[in-house]
Amino acid sequence: MITGGKTKGSSSAGGSQSWRELAGRRKKHLNSPQARRRRQQRILRLGLFFLAVLSLFGGGFWLLSMLGNRDEAIQINTPSRLVERIVFDTDGVLPDRWLGSVIELKKGSTMMDVDIHAIKVDLEKEEQVLSASVERVFPSTLKISVQERVPVLRIAVEGPGGRPVERLVATDGTIYRGVGYPKPTLSNLPFLEPYRHSDGRIKPLRGIERVAELLAEARGRQPNLARTWKIVSLKGFSGDPSLIGQVIAIRSTRVPEIVFGAGSDFGQQLDRLGLILEYVRARGNPSLKRIDLSLRGSAAVQFTSGRISSF
C-alpha cells in the first residue's frame, strides 16, 4: 500500500501571477524530431479516424438507401399483358381439365401477376406429378409442363368407411390415386401384396423399382404369360435385393405361385420359366401348384398332385 499521505492545506498557485498565465501563452512549437514524429502520427491517426467515420457514415447511408429501396416496389413501366393462353404439356396421361382443378388463375391476371413458383409448388404437391415447370412465354402465354409418375402396380388400400379403394403404385413406391389412365392400362396392372414392416405398417413401399424391372422383363420376354399375372406379393421381399432369401412371388391365372429370386437375373429366371412351362405343356399340361425359380442353378416345380420336379 502507498505510504504517501496527505498534506494539510492547499498548495496550488491560483490567482494572479500564477504560472498558469504563462501556460496560456503558447507560442511557436519547438520542432524536435520526436515532436514532429508525434505530430505526424497524430495527424495520421486523425486522418484515419476521419476516414473511418466517413466510411461508417457512407456505409450507413448506403445501407439505409438499400433498405429504403427494399420497401418500395420496383417500378416497371413496361405494361404486362394479360395471360391469354395456357399450354399444358405432360409426358403422361393427365388431361387438361385436371389442370383446372389444381391451379386457380384469376381472371384478368397479367403475365407478371402470375406467381409461377406457387403454381409449380401446387402442381408438385399432386402425387401423380413427379416434377413440374411453369414458364412465361411472352407476350401472353403460360406454359406448364409436367413429368408424371409411371404406375407399375395397383394396390387396394383402406378408404373412407373402411371400404377398399384402388390406388396405383409408381416405380419409386409412391401410392397415388391415378387420374386419366385408360381402363385397359389399369386392368393390366397386377395388384400388390406389400411387404409388412416390423412395426406392422406396409408403407413405405420399397424395392418397387425391382418389381417394375421384373414386370418389364416379363412383358418383353413372355407377354402372354405376363398378362396372366394378377398379384405380386412382396411378403418375402423387404426391398433390398442384396439380402439373402429375398423373393418376389407372383400369382397368376396359369400358375398359382411363381417365385422369383429378387437378387438374381430376371431374364434367366424367365427363360427357365418358359422352358418349364413348355416342358409341362408337352407332358400333357398337368396342373401346377408352384414354381420356385429362386433356387441357385435350378427350379423346383410343385404339381397339384403333390409331385415335385427339379429343373
Place this chain on the structure above:
Amino acid sequence: MSASKVVGAVEIGTTKVAVLLGEILEGEGLNIIGHCVASSKGVKKGEIQDLNAASDCVHAAILEAEKNSNSRIDEVYLAQTGSHLQGTFSVGTTNVSSPDNIVREIDIEQAKEDAKRRKLPVGRTYLHHIQNPFSLDGQPVDSPLMREGERLQVGYWSVHGDSNKVKNSLRVIHGIDLDVNDIIISSIASGAVLLEDAEKESGALVIDMGGGTTDYVLYRKGYIVKTGVIPIGGDHITNDLSLGLRVGRRSAEDFKVNNGRAYYESADQEEKVWLFGDLTIGDREYPLPAITKIIEARVSEVFQIIKEQLEDAELYHPAEIASGVILTGGSSQLDGIDECARRVLKLEAHLAQGPRGVAEELRHPRYSTALGLLHYALTGQDEKQRSLKSGSLLRKLTGFFNFD
C-alpha cells in the same frame, strides 16, 4: 464504459529525464502503465540552458514511455527545480465580519486572499501558495470555520520562480503538443509520496539530492512550512573528485558510484581503493580517506546550507522535526550520507525506502519526484479537491503505483 485518462509525470533533471505514465481510472485509482528514464541534455543545475537539446531528450523520453505503454498522454504534470525558485512567507489577516464573531467561509477566503495578495517583481511567477495553519486571535487552529474569534490569520509559504525559466519548461512540453496540467516543485512532489501522515505531523525534512541541485521540504504539524533549492548536487561531487584526483569526469563519476563515501570513519584510514579496479593501464590506488574527505566536504556543505536556511527562517527546531531527515534522489545513494546528515543537521536521518506498493524498480530514489507528481495527478493540490478524494485515498490506491 469507463472514463480513463493517461497522465504523464515529467521530471527534467540535470542528469536525467524521468517520465512516468499513469492511467487514472474514473478519477478513482491510478495504475502506472509506462516509464522511461533518459539522459538529460541542455540542463544545468536544474535549469534549462539549451531549449532544443532539452526538448530532444524530453520528447524522446515521452515518446519512449508512450511506446512502452502503448498509450498517449492526455496531460502532463511537470516537476520544477532550480536555484531560481524562492519562497516567501506571507500572513493574511482579516477581522471576523459577522456580529456574533463566528468565523464564516467568507472570512476564511478573505484571510487567504490577503495572504496571497503580495505582488511579485516583474519576471517572477508563482508556482505554489502553500497554506499553513490558521490562527484565531493568536491561537493556531486547523479549521477556524464556525469558531468564535475576532481576528483570523493564515500563513502561506509561496514558492515563485523566474518566469522565463518556468516558461522554458512549459515550452518543452508544449513542443510535443501536450498541455501541462500542473507544475509541482520537486521537493514537494518527493515529500508527498515518501512520508506518512504521521511523519508529516511530527515534522520531517525531506532532502532530494539530484545531479545538479538539492531540493528540500520541511513539514511541521502536517504543513509544508518551507521549501528550498540548493544549487549543489551529485555533479558537483563528481567535479570535485575529477579535480582532486585529476581524472576525467566519467572516471570520477564511476569512482564516486563505486567507492564514494560521504562520511569519514577512522577505521578507513589505511584503506586504499583502485581508480578503475580492472588492472588497466592508468589504474592506480588512492587512499580512501582522501576520497571520502572530498565527498564529505561537499555533502556537508549542502546540509550546512540547508541548516542555515532553516535557522534563518527560525524553523530549525530539532524537537519539531521528530521524524528526522529523509534522504532521496540519485545522490542519496552515496554510502554514509545519512550519517553525514545526522552529524551536520543534528537530526535523525535515513534513506527513503520508496513508496510501498510500488514495483521494485520504481522504488529507486530517482523516481521519487515523478511518483509524487502522479500522486498529485490523482489527488490534486487543492485542499477541497483533496478532501473529497482522500477519504478513501488509501483504499483507492490499492492498485496505485502497481506497474502493469
